[in-house]
Amino acid sequence: MDLTTERAKGGPRHVAIIMDGNGRWAQARGKPRLFGHHAGAKRVREIVEACPDLGVRYLTIFAFSTENWKRTQTEVAGLMSLFRRYITREARSLFKEGVRVRFIGDRIKLDEKLVRLMDDLELMTSDNDRVHLTIALNYGGRDEVARATKRLAREVKAGRLDPEKVDAESLAKYLDTYVLPDPDLVIRTSGEARISNFLLWQSAYAEYEFIDTLWPDFTAETFARSVASYAGRERRFGAVPG
Ligand code: FPP
Secondary structure (H helix, E strand, C coil): CCCCCEECCCCCCEEEEECCCHHHHHHCCCCCHHHHHHHHHHHHHHHHHHHHHHCCCEEEEEEEECCHHHCCHHHHHHHHHHHHHHHHHHHHHHHHCCEEEEEECCHHHCCHHHHHHHHHHHHHCCCCCCEEEEEEEEECHHHHHHHHHHHHHHHHHCCCCCHHHCCHHHHHCCCCCCCCCCCCEEEECCCCCCCCCCCCCCCCCCEEEECCCCHHHCCHHHHHHHHHHHCCCEECCCCCCC
């Protein structure tokens, strides 16, 4: 298929979301930040369940960035415990809903118990195909490219890869996302217009949608509106309009 120009008919196939605003949502209610993260985690199920009707086959969500370790120890520990509980509690329903779960990011800094839960959930849902949910955990776009480059360099060193043959396509095979299509639409909640190191490589031609809603208030309806606003945008992939 010629991808140089294409009208974004219908909905986006792959939506990526930067779930921002949990802290402010909690603060506005006089509660600790973790209260907002818990409310945010509850929203994830609703958004995943909305995907099939909206024609969204791939959903990628930013749960924890390589920079989020700079938060207080209480918040980091609370988030890690929330991830463990989320996986334990949601595994069955994700499986039954036909969701295939994948995790991207560097697992090296994550605790063993969490990594085991992540591996188990990936394995348990590996035959599912209805919705592909990818959770970015200890993920950073630059870190991902650096890790990919390291693996590629090892292949070159071992004589298995000709450096002259390295191009964008071959490098992309070493990224965490190598089995996923590039995102068509990236949504960021909470009014910030930044991409914060999320899917830097993969979003080269994505459409962006920055919305004011804080993540814990982001409903299936808000999601449907963002998806609808994508339809009809002209995507040129660098080409001159025809
Ligand atoms: C950003 O809000 C949010 C995060 C760093 C964490 C995202 C996590 C969740 C939505 C919860 C769980 C997710 C899963 C997959 C179980 P913020 O704290 O930066 O908000 P602020 O900008 O208002 O401070």
